[in-house]
Amino acid sequence: MCSSVSISSTCLVWGPQFRRSASSSSSSSSSRTQWHILSPSSSTGSVKFINNEVSSGLLSKWGFSHEDLHLRDIVDRQSSSEPSSNNSLFTKDDDENVAREGDLSLILLSSTKLTSVVAAFALNTPRPSTLERQRAIWAIYVWCRRTDELVDGPNADCLSSVGVLDRWEERLEDIFNGRPYDVLDAALTDTVHEFPIDIKPFKDMIEGMRLDTRKSQYENFQELYLYCYYVAGTVGLMSVPVMGIAPESPASVHHIYDAALYLGIGNQLTNILRDVGEDASRGRVYLPQDELAQFGLCNEDVYLRKVNDGWREFMKEQITRARFYFNLAEEGAYHLDKASRWPVWSALMLYKKILDAIEENDYDNLTRRAYVGRTKKLLMLPLAYSRSIAVPAGPAV
Numbered sequence: 001m002c003s004s005v006s007i008s009s010t011c012l013v014w015g016p017q018f019r020r021s022a023s024s025s026s027s028s029s030s031s032r033t034q035w036h037i038l039s040p041s042s043s044t045g046s047v048k049f050i051n052n053e054v055s056s057g058l059l060s061k062w063g064f065s066h067e068d069l070h071l072r073d074i075v076d077r078q079s080s081s082e083p084s085s086n087n088s089l090f091t092k093d094d095d096e097n098v099a100r101e102g103d104l105s106l107i108l109l110s111s112t113k114l115t116s117v118v119a120a121f122a123l124n125t126p127r128p129s130t131l132e133r134q135r136a137i138w139a140i141y142v143w144c145r146r147t148d149e150l151v152d153g154p155n156a157d158c159l160s161s162v163g164v165l166d167r168w169e170e171r172l173e174d175i176f177n178g179r180p181y182d183v184l185d186a187a188l189t190d191t192v193h194e195f196p197i198d199i200k201p202f203k204d205m206i207e208g209m210r211l212d213t214r215k216s217q218y219e220n221f222q223e224l225y226l227y228c229y230y231v232a233g234t235v236g237l238m239s240v241p242v243m244g245i246a247p248e249s250p251a252s253v254h255h256i257y258d259a260a261l262y263l264g265i266g267n268q269l270t271n272i273l274r275d276v277g278e279d280a281s282r283g284r285v286y287l288p289q290d291e292l293a294q295f296g297l298c299n300e301d302v303y304l305r306k307v308n309d310g311w312r313e314f315m316k317e318q319i320t321r322a323r324f325y326f327n328l329a330e331e332g333a334y335h336l337d338k339a340s341r342w343p344v345w346s347a348l349m350l351y352k353k354i355l356d357a358i359e360e361n362d363y364d365n366l367t368r369r370a371y372v373g374r375t376k377k378l379l380m381l382p383l384a385y386s387r388s389i390a391v392p393a394g395p396a397v
Protein backbone atom coordinates (compact mmCIF):
# COMPACT_ATOMS: atom_id res chain seq x y z
CA MET A 1 0.00 0.00 0.00
CA CYS A 2 1.44 3.26 -0.97
CA SER A 3 0.20 6.13 0.97
CA SER A 4 -2.10 8.46 -0.59
CA VAL A 5 -2.93 11.61 1.03
CA SER A 6 -6.14 12.62 2.58
CA ILE A 7 -6.23 16.13 3.78
CA SER A 8 -9.65 17.33 4.69
CA SER A 9 -10.09 20.68 2.97
CA THR A 10 -7.12 22.38 4.54
CA CYS A 11 -4.43 21.16 6.81
CA LEU A 12 -0.72 20.72 8.01
CA VAL A 13 2.66 19.38 10.65
CA TRP A 14 6.94 17.99 13.24
CA GLY A 15 9.21 17.16 17.42
CA PRO A 16 12.20 15.97 19.32
CA GLN A 17 15.27 14.61 17.64
CA PHE A 18 15.93 11.02 18.32
CA ARG A 19 18.64 8.54 17.77
CA ARG A 20 19.13 4.86 18.16
CA SER A 21 21.28 3.69 20.97
CA ALA A 22 23.70 0.89 20.32
CA SER A 23 22.47 -0.93 23.37
CA SER A 24 19.73 -3.45 23.57
CA SER A 25 17.28 -3.72 26.38
CA SER A 26 17.94 -6.61 28.65
CA SER A 27 15.16 -5.84 31.08
CA SER A 28 12.64 -7.99 29.31
CA SER A 29 12.51 -11.49 28.04
CA SER A 30 11.68 -10.27 24.53
CA SER A 31 14.61 -8.96 22.58
CA ARG A 32 13.96 -5.40 21.65
CA THR A 33 16.00 -2.46 20.60
CA GLN A 34 16.18 0.34 23.06
CA TRP A 35 15.58 3.78 21.61
CA HIS A 36 16.58 7.01 23.16
CA ILE A 37 15.05 10.37 22.58
CA LEU A 38 17.74 12.90 21.99
CA SER A 39 16.35 16.11 23.32
CA PRO A 40 16.52 19.31 21.26
CA SER A 41 19.10 20.61 23.73
CA SER A 42 21.56 18.20 22.10
CA SER A 43 22.59 20.99 19.77
CA THR A 44 24.09 22.71 22.79
CA GLY A 45 26.03 19.59 23.63
CA SER A 46 23.90 18.61 26.61
CA VAL A 47 22.32 15.39 25.42
CA LYS A 48 19.40 14.20 27.46
CA PHE A 49 18.50 10.56 27.01
CA ILE A 50 15.05 9.40 27.83
CA ASN A 51 14.49 5.70 27.92
CA ASN A 52 11.87 4.62 25.42
CA GLU A 53 10.30 2.45 28.06
CA VAL A 54 8.75 5.51 29.66
CA SER A 55 5.94 4.96 27.19
CA SER A 56 3.73 1.97 27.79
CA GLY A 57 3.65 -0.99 25.46
CA LEU A 58 5.95 -3.79 24.57
CA LEU A 59 7.29 -2.57 21.27
CA SER A 60 9.77 0.10 20.38
CA LYS A 61 8.09 3.43 19.77
CA TRP A 62 10.76 5.29 17.87
CA GLY A 63 11.81 4.81 14.31
CA PHE A 64 14.54 6.43 12.32
CA SER A 65 16.85 9.25 13.30
CA HIS A 66 15.51 12.57 12.11
CA GLU A 67 19.10 13.78 11.94
CA ASP A 68 19.90 11.13 9.35
CA LEU A 69 16.99 12.40 7.28
CA HIS A 70 18.32 15.97 7.48
CA LEU A 71 14.96 17.16 8.68
CA ARG A 72 16.42 20.03 10.67
CA ASP A 73 17.75 21.54 7.47
CA ILE A 74 14.32 21.33 5.87
CA VAL A 75 12.73 23.07 8.84
CA ASP A 76 15.39 25.77 8.91
CA ARG A 77 14.95 26.45 5.21
CA GLN A 78 11.18 26.50 5.47
CA SER A 79 11.20 28.67 8.57
CA SER A 80 12.98 31.51 6.90
CA SER A 81 10.56 34.31 6.20
CA GLU A 82 10.84 33.94 2.45
CA PRO A 83 10.13 31.12 0.04
CA SER A 84 13.17 28.86 -0.01
CA SER A 85 16.14 29.66 -2.20
CA ASN A 86 15.63 26.63 -4.39
CA ASN A 87 12.43 28.22 -5.56
CA SER A 88 14.35 30.11 -8.18
CA LEU A 89 11.37 32.05 -9.48
CA PHE A 90 11.26 34.07 -6.36
CA THR A 91 13.21 37.29 -6.52
CA LYS A 92 13.00 40.16 -4.11
CA ASP A 93 13.31 43.11 -6.44
CA ASP A 94 10.17 42.57 -8.46
CA ASP A 95 7.24 44.88 -8.84
CA GLU A 96 5.46 45.00 -5.50
CA ASN A 97 2.05 46.17 -6.60
CA VAL A 98 0.81 43.57 -9.03
CA ALA A 99 -2.70 42.36 -8.25
CA ARG A 100 -3.12 38.63 -7.76
CA GLU A 101 -6.25 37.03 -9.06
CA GLY A 102 -6.93 33.41 -10.02
CA ASP A 103 -3.76 31.52 -9.24
CA LEU A 104 -4.03 29.12 -12.16
CA SER A 105 -4.12 31.97 -14.64
CA LEU A 106 -0.52 32.55 -13.68
CA ILE A 107 0.47 29.78 -16.01
CA LEU A 108 -0.48 32.01 -18.88
CA LEU A 109 1.98 34.66 -17.85
CA SER A 110 5.53 34.76 -19.00
CA SER A 111 7.90 33.50 -16.39
CA THR A 112 9.23 37.00 -15.72
CA LYS A 113 5.77 38.30 -15.10
CA LEU A 114 5.00 35.31 -12.95
CA THR A 115 8.04 36.09 -10.88
CA SER A 116 6.79 39.60 -10.31
CA VAL A 117 3.32 38.59 -9.36
CA VAL A 118 4.34 35.85 -7.00
CA ALA A 119 7.17 37.75 -5.38
CA ALA A 120 5.10 40.84 -4.84
CA PHE A 121 2.34 38.82 -3.31
CA ALA A 122 4.55 36.85 -1.01
CA LEU A 123 6.43 39.89 0.22
CA ASN A 124 3.36 41.97 0.82
CA THR A 125 1.11 39.43 2.42
CA PRO A 126 2.28 38.43 5.85
CA ARG A 127 -0.74 36.30 6.63
CA PRO A 128 -2.34 34.38 3.74
CA SER A 129 -6.10 34.15 3.59
CA THR A 130 -7.87 30.89 4.31
CA LEU A 131 -8.72 30.60 0.63
CA GLU A 132 -5.07 30.95 -0.34
CA ARG A 133 -4.11 28.32 2.20
CA GLN A 134 -6.83 25.99 0.89
CA ARG A 135 -5.65 26.39 -2.69
CA ALA A 136 -2.08 25.71 -1.65
CA ILE A 137 -3.03 22.61 0.33
CA TRP A 138 -5.10 21.45 -2.61
CA ALA A 139 -2.11 21.85 -4.97
CA ILE A 140 0.08 19.84 -2.58
CA TYR A 141 -2.62 17.22 -2.16
CA VAL A 142 -3.06 16.82 -5.91
CA TRP A 143 0.68 16.40 -6.43
CA CYS A 144 0.86 13.77 -3.66
CA ARG A 145 -2.13 11.91 -5.10
CA ARG A 146 -0.65 11.88 -8.57
CA THR A 147 2.66 10.65 -7.16
CA ASP A 148 0.88 7.84 -5.38
CA GLU A 149 -1.08 6.92 -8.50
CA LEU A 150 2.15 6.39 -10.45
CA VAL A 151 2.86 3.27 -8.45
CA ASP A 152 -0.55 2.44 -7.02
CA GLY A 153 -2.99 3.66 -9.63
CA PRO A 154 -4.83 1.83 -12.44
CA ASN A 155 -2.01 2.34 -14.96
CA ALA A 156 0.80 1.50 -12.58
CA ASP A 157 1.32 -2.01 -13.97
CA CYS A 158 1.83 -0.75 -17.50
CA LEU A 159 4.50 1.68 -16.45
CA SER A 160 8.08 0.95 -15.66
CA SER A 161 8.02 2.46 -12.20
CA VAL A 162 11.68 3.36 -11.93
CA GLY A 163 11.76 5.30 -15.19
CA VAL A 164 8.42 6.91 -14.47
CA LEU A 165 9.53 8.04 -11.02
CA ASP A 166 12.80 9.44 -12.40
CA ARG A 167 10.86 11.42 -14.95
CA TRP A 168 8.39 12.55 -12.25
CA GLU A 169 11.31 13.85 -10.18
CA GLU A 170 12.64 15.87 -13.12
CA ARG A 171 9.19 17.28 -13.54
CA LEU A 172 9.14 18.18 -9.84
CA GLU A 173 12.35 20.17 -10.33
CA ASP A 174 10.71 21.94 -13.25
CA ILE A 175 7.78 22.81 -11.00
CA PHE A 176 10.13 24.38 -8.45
CA ASN A 177 12.03 26.16 -11.23
CA GLY A 178 8.87 27.75 -12.57
CA ARG A 179 8.46 25.48 -15.61
CA PRO A 180 5.22 23.62 -14.89
CA TYR A 181 4.26 20.95 -17.40
CA ASP A 182 0.48 21.12 -16.97
CA VAL A 183 -2.12 23.12 -15.14
CA LEU A 184 -1.95 20.98 -12.00
CA ASP A 185 1.81 21.37 -11.87
CA ALA A 186 1.26 25.11 -12.31
CA ALA A 187 -0.87 25.19 -9.19
CA LEU A 188 2.06 23.73 -7.26
CA THR A 189 4.53 26.13 -8.91
CA ASP A 190 2.31 28.90 -7.72
CA THR A 191 2.16 27.43 -4.21
CA VAL A 192 5.89 26.91 -3.77
CA HIS A 193 6.53 30.47 -4.77
CA GLU A 194 3.94 31.80 -2.46
CA PHE A 195 4.88 29.76 0.61
CA PRO A 196 8.36 28.83 1.82
CA ILE A 197 8.17 25.17 0.87
CA ASP A 198 11.34 23.15 0.37
CA ILE A 199 11.71 20.60 -2.42
CA LYS A 200 13.20 17.87 -0.19
CA PRO A 201 9.96 16.49 1.30
CA PHE A 202 8.61 16.12 -2.25
CA LYS A 203 11.75 14.28 -3.36
CA ASP A 204 11.55 12.12 -0.25
CA MET A 205 8.01 11.17 -1.13
CA ILE A 206 9.15 10.03 -4.57
CA GLU A 207 11.90 8.05 -2.79
CA GLY A 208 9.14 6.39 -0.73
CA MET A 209 7.42 5.29 -3.92
CA ARG A 210 10.74 3.86 -5.18
CA LEU A 211 11.11 2.00 -1.90
CA ASP A 212 7.60 0.62 -2.23
CA THR A 213 8.29 -0.76 -5.70
CA ARG A 214 11.28 -2.77 -4.48
CA LYS A 215 10.16 -3.82 -1.02
CA SER A 216 7.20 -5.99 -0.07
CA GLN A 217 7.97 -6.41 3.63
CA TYR A 218 9.74 -4.54 6.43
CA GLU A 219 12.13 -6.27 8.81
CA ASN A 220 11.63 -3.99 11.79
CA PHE A 221 9.92 -0.81 12.92
CA GLN A 222 12.89 1.34 11.93
CA GLU A 223 12.47 0.27 8.31
CA LEU A 224 8.74 0.78 8.46
CA TYR A 225 9.12 4.20 10.08
CA LEU A 226 11.38 5.30 7.25
CA TYR A 227 8.75 4.24 4.74
CA CYS A 228 6.03 6.06 6.72
CA TYR A 229 8.16 9.19 6.81
CA TYR A 230 8.69 9.06 3.06
CA VAL A 231 5.07 8.57 2.10
CA ALA A 232 3.20 10.43 4.83
CA GLY A 233 5.50 12.29 7.27
CA THR A 234 6.65 14.34 4.29
CA VAL A 235 3.10 15.61 3.86
CA GLY A 236 3.26 17.13 7.32
CA LEU A 237 6.51 18.91 6.40
CA MET A 238 5.02 20.22 3.18
CA SER A 239 1.91 21.46 4.94
CA VAL A 240 3.26 23.48 7.88
CA PRO A 241 4.44 26.47 5.83
CA VAL A 242 0.97 26.73 4.36
CA MET A 243 -0.99 26.13 7.53
CA GLY A 244 1.14 28.55 9.47
CA ILE A 245 2.15 28.70 13.11
CA ALA A 246 0.17 30.75 15.61
CA PRO A 247 2.04 34.02 16.17
CA GLU A 248 1.33 33.74 19.89
CA SER A 249 2.69 30.18 20.13
CA PRO A 250 5.52 29.75 22.63
CA ALA A 251 6.58 26.43 21.08
CA SER A 252 9.70 26.09 18.95
CA VAL A 253 9.26 25.72 15.25
CA HIS A 254 11.09 22.39 15.37
CA HIS A 255 8.64 21.09 17.92
CA ILE A 256 5.71 22.00 15.70
CA TYR A 257 7.30 20.48 12.60
CA ASP A 258 7.98 17.27 14.51
CA ALA A 259 4.33 17.13 15.50
CA ALA A 260 3.35 17.56 11.87
CA LEU A 261 5.61 14.72 10.84
CA TYR A 262 4.21 12.54 13.62
CA LEU A 263 0.69 13.14 12.39
CA GLY A 264 1.77 11.75 9.03
CA ILE A 265 3.39 8.76 10.77
CA GLY A 266 0.29 8.14 12.89
CA ASN A 267 -1.96 8.39 9.83
CA GLN A 268 0.17 5.99 7.82
CA LEU A 269 0.45 3.46 10.66
CA THR A 270 -3.32 3.61 11.02
CA ASN A 271 -3.82 3.18 7.29
CA ILE A 272 -1.57 0.15 7.41
CA LEU A 273 -3.61 -1.39 10.24
CA ARG A 274 -6.89 -0.62 8.50
CA ASP A 275 -5.74 -2.04 5.14
CA VAL A 276 -3.69 -5.02 6.30
CA GLY A 277 -6.09 -7.56 4.76
CA GLU A 278 -6.32 -5.71 1.47
CA ASP A 279 -2.55 -5.28 1.27
CA ALA A 280 -2.08 -8.99 1.98
CA SER A 281 -4.15 -9.77 -1.12
CA ARG A 282 -1.50 -7.87 -3.08
CA GLY A 283 1.31 -9.80 -1.38
CA ARG A 284 2.27 -6.82 0.77
CA VAL A 285 2.79 -6.90 4.52
CA TYR A 286 3.53 -3.49 6.01
CA LEU A 287 4.13 -4.88 9.48
CA PRO A 288 7.51 -5.25 11.17
CA GLN A 289 8.62 -8.86 10.67
CA ASP A 290 10.54 -9.02 13.96
CA GLU A 291 7.47 -7.88 15.88
CA LEU A 292 5.23 -10.42 14.16
CA ALA A 293 7.73 -13.07 15.26
CA GLN A 294 7.68 -11.81 18.86
CA PHE A 295 3.98 -12.66 18.91
CA GLY A 296 4.51 -16.03 17.29
CA LEU A 297 3.17 -14.80 13.95
CA CYS A 298 4.46 -14.68 10.38
CA ASN A 299 3.35 -13.50 6.93
CA GLU A 300 1.58 -16.77 6.32
CA ASP A 301 -0.81 -16.03 9.21
CA VAL A 302 -1.60 -12.72 7.59
CA TYR A 303 -2.20 -14.29 4.17
CA LEU A 304 -4.41 -16.97 5.78
CA ARG A 305 -6.22 -14.22 7.72
CA LYS A 306 -5.84 -15.92 11.07
CA VAL A 307 -7.37 -13.72 13.76
CA ASN A 308 -6.31 -15.49 16.95
CA ASP A 309 -5.25 -14.30 20.40
CA GLY A 310 -1.68 -13.78 19.24
CA TRP A 311 -2.93 -11.53 16.47
CA ARG A 312 -5.13 -9.57 18.89
CA GLU A 313 -2.25 -8.97 21.29
CA PHE A 314 -0.03 -7.96 18.41
CA MET A 315 -2.69 -5.54 17.16
CA LYS A 316 -3.10 -3.99 20.61
CA GLU A 317 0.57 -3.07 20.57
CA GLN A 318 0.41 -1.70 17.03
CA ILE A 319 -2.59 0.44 17.96
CA THR A 320 -0.81 1.72 21.10
CA ARG A 321 2.07 2.82 18.93
CA ALA A 322 -0.15 4.60 16.40
CA ARG A 323 -1.86 6.45 19.28
CA PHE A 324 1.54 7.40 20.66
CA TYR A 325 2.23 9.29 17.43
CA PHE A 326 -1.19 10.91 17.43
CA ASN A 327 -0.58 12.14 20.99
CA LEU A 328 2.69 13.74 19.90
CA ALA A 329 0.90 15.31 16.94
CA GLU A 330 -1.78 16.76 19.23
CA GLU A 331 0.84 18.69 21.20
CA GLY A 332 1.80 20.51 18.02
CA ALA A 333 -1.70 20.96 16.62
CA TYR A 334 -2.49 23.53 19.35
CA HIS A 335 0.29 25.73 17.98
CA LEU A 336 -0.86 26.01 14.38
CA ASP A 337 -2.35 29.19 13.05
CA LYS A 338 -5.94 29.29 14.20
CA ALA A 339 -7.17 29.31 10.59
CA SER A 340 -5.75 25.81 10.11
CA ARG A 341 -6.45 24.13 13.43
CA TRP A 342 -9.97 22.86 12.90
CA PRO A 343 -9.30 20.76 9.78
CA VAL A 344 -6.14 19.37 11.38
CA TRP A 345 -7.96 18.43 14.59
CA SER A 346 -10.76 16.91 12.52
CA ALA A 347 -8.37 14.80 10.47
CA LEU A 348 -6.50 13.75 13.60
CA MET A 349 -9.60 12.74 15.50
CA LEU A 350 -11.07 10.96 12.51
CA TYR A 351 -7.94 8.88 12.09
CA LYS A 352 -7.93 7.99 15.78
CA LYS A 353 -11.48 6.75 15.36
CA ILE A 354 -10.26 4.24 12.78
CA LEU A 355 -8.14 2.71 15.55
CA ASP A 356 -11.22 2.59 17.81
CA ALA A 357 -13.10 0.86 15.01
CA ILE A 358 -10.42 -1.85 14.76
CA GLU A 359 -10.84 -2.46 18.49
CA GLU A 360 -14.61 -2.58 18.11
CA ASN A 361 -14.13 -5.26 15.44
CA ASP A 362 -12.27 -7.27 18.08
CA TYR A 363 -9.01 -6.64 16.18
CA ASP A 364 -10.23 -8.39 13.05
CA ASN A 365 -8.68 -6.18 10.42
CA LEU A 366 -7.84 -9.17 8.25
CA THR A 367 -11.36 -9.98 7.12
CA ARG A 368 -13.16 -6.74 8.05
CA ARG A 369 -12.41 -3.15 7.14
CA ALA A 370 -12.56 -0.70 10.03
CA TYR A 371 -15.09 1.94 9.18
CA VAL A 372 -16.13 5.18 10.83
CA GLY A 373 -19.79 5.97 10.14
CA ARG A 374 -21.12 9.34 9.08
CA THR A 375 -22.83 10.06 12.41
CA LYS A 376 -19.61 9.48 14.33
CA LYS A 377 -17.78 11.74 11.91
CA LEU A 378 -20.33 14.51 12.29
CA LEU A 379 -20.38 14.25 16.07
CA MET A 380 -16.64 14.57 16.09
CA LEU A 381 -16.61 17.94 14.32
CA PRO A 382 -17.78 20.11 17.26
CA LEU A 383 -15.28 18.36 19.50
CA ALA A 384 -12.53 19.06 16.98
CA TYR A 385 -13.70 22.65 16.86
CA SER A 386 -13.53 23.03 20.62
CA ARG A 387 -9.92 21.76 20.56
CA SER A 388 -9.10 24.12 17.72
CA ILE A 389 -10.09 27.24 19.65
CA ALA A 390 -7.90 26.41 22.63
CA VAL A 391 -5.20 29.03 23.13
CA PRO A 392 -1.73 27.73 22.27
CA ALA A 393 0.16 27.02 25.46
CA GLY A 394 3.41 25.10 26.29
CA PRO A 395 5.40 23.01 25.84
CA ALA A 396 7.66 25.87 24.80
CA VAL A 397 10.61 23.71 23.80
Ligand SMILES: CC(C)=CCC/C(C)=C/CC/C(C)=C/CC/C(C)=C/COP(=O)(O)OP(=O)(O)O
Nearest residue numbers: 004005006011012013232235236260267268332
Ligand atom coordinates in the same frame (compact mmCIF):
# COMPACT_ATOMS: atom_id res chain seq x y z
C1 LIG B 1 -0.23 18.47 13.76
C2 LIG B 1 0.43 19.59 13.09
C3 LIG B 1 1.34 20.46 13.90
C4 LIG B 1 0.27 19.87 11.76
C5 LIG B 1 -0.55 19.10 10.79
C6 LIG B 1 0.29 18.65 9.56
C7 LIG B 1 -0.47 17.77 8.60
C8 LIG B 1 -1.53 18.34 7.80
C9 LIG B 1 -0.18 16.51 8.47
C10 LIG B 1 -0.97 15.67 7.58
C11 LIG B 1 -0.22 14.51 7.22
C12 LIG B 1 -1.01 13.63 6.29
C13 LIG B 1 -2.37 13.97 5.90
C14 LIG B 1 -0.41 12.57 5.79
C15 LIG B 1 -1.04 11.67 4.85
C16 LIG B 1 -1.20 10.34 5.50
C17 LIG B 1 -2.00 9.29 4.83
C18 LIG B 1 -1.69 7.93 5.24
C19 LIG B 1 -2.94 9.50 3.97
C20 LIG B 1 -3.75 8.42 3.41
O1 LIG B 1 -4.92 8.93 3.01
P1 LIG B 1 -6.21 8.07 2.64
O2 LIG B 1 -6.90 8.79 1.56
O3 LIG B 1 -6.94 7.75 3.89
O4 LIG B 1 -5.55 6.78 2.11
P2 LIG B 1 -6.19 5.74 1.14
O5 LIG B 1 -6.26 6.41 -0.18
O6 LIG B 1 -5.22 4.60 1.21
O7 LIG B 1 -7.52 5.43 1.73
